[in-house]
Every structure is written in C-alpha cells, then in structure tokens.
Amino acid sequence: DAKTTQPPSMDCAEGRAANLPCNHSTISGNEYVYWYRQIHSQGPQYIIHGLKNNETNEMASLIITEDRKSSTLILPHATLRDTAVYYCIVGYSGNTPLVFGKGTRLSVIA
C-alpha cells in the first residue's frame, strides 16, 4: 500500500500557484519524497524529489516539513498544461520500486 495520503482532487486558476499537499507520517529517516505527474493517457513523468531540505527545479518546488511527516509540491504559475494527476511517493534512493497511490487530480482552470 502507498505510504502517502493526498486529496483526490484540487482546482487551481491559471497563472496562480498550485499547492499540492501530501501526508507521509510514517516516513523513515532514509526515505525520499518523490513527485510524479501523469497527464491524461500518458506515462507518469518525474517532477522532483527531496530528503530533508526544500528543493526547486525548473518545474516545481518541494517544501518538506521539519518533522518530514508532510510535504507540499508547488507549481508557481500553473498553466492549463499542468492539468494532470500528481503522485506523491515515498521511497528509498536505491533500486526499490516506487509505490504509486491514487494521487491528486489537479485541474487548472482558465
């Protein structure tokens, strides 16, 4: 079973920041938080990952709470193309397969 809890759906106005929460209260000390997204009918796409520190790349920012029990993925200026299902995954850095939950369906509205 997935080790994360996410809201099933969210809406966001185009151009605004999309903040997607994730709860992972049972995360262990050496597990990472990964975010993937799946645009309709396509294979999932990696977005970002982190261990303890906040991370930022060209796609998004990841904010992890100090106790590491929750995190937030931030899309700073959501566009219609960001409409997708977003998966928060907890896993190790090695070869351990990732366990996908049901994710959050983000709808970006014009």
Place this chain on the structure above:
Amino acid sequence: DAEITQSPRHKITETGRQVTLACHQTWNHNNMFWYRQDLGHGLRLIHYSYGVQDTNKGEVSDGYSVSRSNTEDLPLTLESAASSQTSVYFCASSEVVDSYNEQFFGPGTRLTVL
C-alpha cells in the same frame, strides 16, 4: 535521443490466449519495471528487473511473467489472458545516480481481453 517504447499501443485479444507486450529502452538502464493502471487505482507494480537474467515479482504478478535476456528489453507475457487483465500497461526504466531514483515511462499499451 534515448527513449523507451512499448508495442503494440493497443491490443484486443480473447480470453485464454497468450499475449506478449514489448518494452524496449535505449537508455542502457539496468532497472526495468512493468505496471498496470486501472480506473480507481494508481499504478500497480507487476514485475521488475535489476539486470539481465534478474526478475522479481511485484504486487500483482499472478498471471504474468517476464524474462530479461538483454539490457534493452523486458517483455511482459500474459500466459492465459483473463478479462480481469484488461488494463493499461506501462513499462518504465531507471538508473540510480546518487539519490536520484527517476523512472522513465513508456507511452503505455491498452489491452482489452474479451
């Protein structure tokens, strides 16, 4: 550019038939994975491989098999297709670099078992 491809993209078959779905990657990744995705579920792991001659069962492996004879390919075989195996199948590959466990996914195969 390196890529991961799946074939066929769509397949209709009958109950009881053997079906093989192909997955080919040119990333030269050691790790390859097969998932299935159904309405109401996320992606569920079927089988995975960490290298040539290595295969491992995932969460929903019953009725499926894989073999890894080279780095580039991990074909998924349904020995005797059942209607419950109607699904979208995704193949993925990865290579761990530092803390990076990024999986690259193929475009998927939509399988219908009648």
